[in-house]
Amino acid sequence: DAKTTQPTSMDCAEGRAANLPCNHSTISGNEYVYWYRQIHSQGPQYIIHGLKNNETNEMASLIITEDRKSSTLILPHATLRDTAVYYCIVRPGSSNTGKLIFGQGTTLQVKP
């Protein structure tokens, strides 16, 4: 089962930052935090991942707390196209199989 806890849903105003929280209190030292999103029934789209340092790419920023028990995905200027289900997933950095275990995620609704 998923080892993360996320709010079921969130709203965000268009143009504002969307901050999506995730709790992963049982994370192990070799586990990364990955974020994916799914728009309608399309394939999950990779957003960002990190181990312990904060990360930023062209899509988002990932803030991981010092104890690594929680993280926040930040979409700096949300647009209507960012409306999607966002999944926070923890997984080992090295794995024999690499399977991803999806939870229910957070449904983010970006409103005009």
Next chain:
Amino acid sequence: EPEVTQTPSHQVTQMGQEVILRCVPISNHLYFYWYRQILGQKVEFLVSFYNNEISEKSEIFDDQFSVERPDGSNFTLKIRSTKLEDSAMYFCASSPPPGQTQYFGPGTRLTVL
């Protein structure tokens, strides 16, 4: 930018028929996966595949399912005798080593009548 592709986008079949779902992973990736998502439910892992072998499979992946890499580019999922409950979106994914980022295809919607 390289991407995973899947065909067909939508497959309709009669219960009991065999279906083959096709995927073309990203060209330099070595690990391949199938996931499925029943309407309104979570994305579920089915199987992972490396070096022409199944690395791991879930309890969903029973004897009715099989995977194959018939050539250097395609990766297929076969369902031998489809059931109504096999109706779902099926997603293919690929990654370099398994601990690295997986990239997903757009999915095939399978409808079993």
